[in-house]
Amino acid sequence: MLLLVALVWGASYGLAKTAVLFYPVLGFLAVRFCITSALLQPAWRGLTRHRRVAVLKAGVPLGLILLSIFVSETYGLSLTRASNAAFLISMCVVFTPFVEWIVLGFRPSIAGFVAAGVSLVGAWLLTSGATLSLNGGDALILAAAVLRAMMVTFTNKLTRGRDIPAFPLTGVQTGVVGLGCVILGIAVLPGGLPELPHAPLFWSSTGFLVVFCTLFAFFAQNYALRRTSPTRVSLLMGMEPVFGALFAVYWLHETLSARAWLGGVLIMSASVWAALRRSSSMPEIKRMVQKNKRTVPSSLTDTGLGDR
Incomplete structure (x- = not known):
């Protein structure tokens, strides 16, 4: 299941790049996330008023971060290669x-600085290899990567120790993204959002992203994390950028030089290594909690998975 998630998330870059050929970025995101939020509305049934308020208090700010992520990522994707985006x-x-x-005051280990350095070398090889001259699309993808790191951290900060069910929270987050894109589209685009496209390829791409890259992926992650170790999850999900690059070559007929492939492998390796080190720190963190009786961010053991 996790390999399937990595596969469909890898395919998401090429499919999103295809969809924005038929409809503006903000309109595409509005359609995708409004549909996703609507499909998740049944998750609200049976929730008490107190739990609904808790979900909204966490979901709205997290939804605003998610809105920033997808606007940056999708605009960046429209300006760079899908294979670059998958690695970056x-x-x-x-x-x-x-x-x-x-945000939380936990200083990274020396290994964290090493992983960051390896990733920067990989980005240099992937995007230019001579001088580090990121194009606008690459820069937006890197901004989205920073925002995803913020998403992991603030999700932990806003939900830790609170009774907040996952599916209603995702429904609020995707609703904020969808509504935010509608408002931005009306305010920013000349003439507002255009009429919805009729191209079958747009709707098939969007439908795939809604069903497989959000609903199925979210279920599969939760299912797997209850039945296997974070280390195994990290290893399997680390295949996502490889699938993304291969799908871009197959679907969009992109080409990557040997230097670019080397850069992508360095980025992926550093990311998987960082995730593995965080996973392996779980016993130490548990002992520290028991010894010091203090709360330690669960994101320290997070595998880096985000809601695509």
């Missing part, structure tokens, strides 16, 4: 310890 977005795993340092 995986740097969120490396960025997460540094965001935790700023």
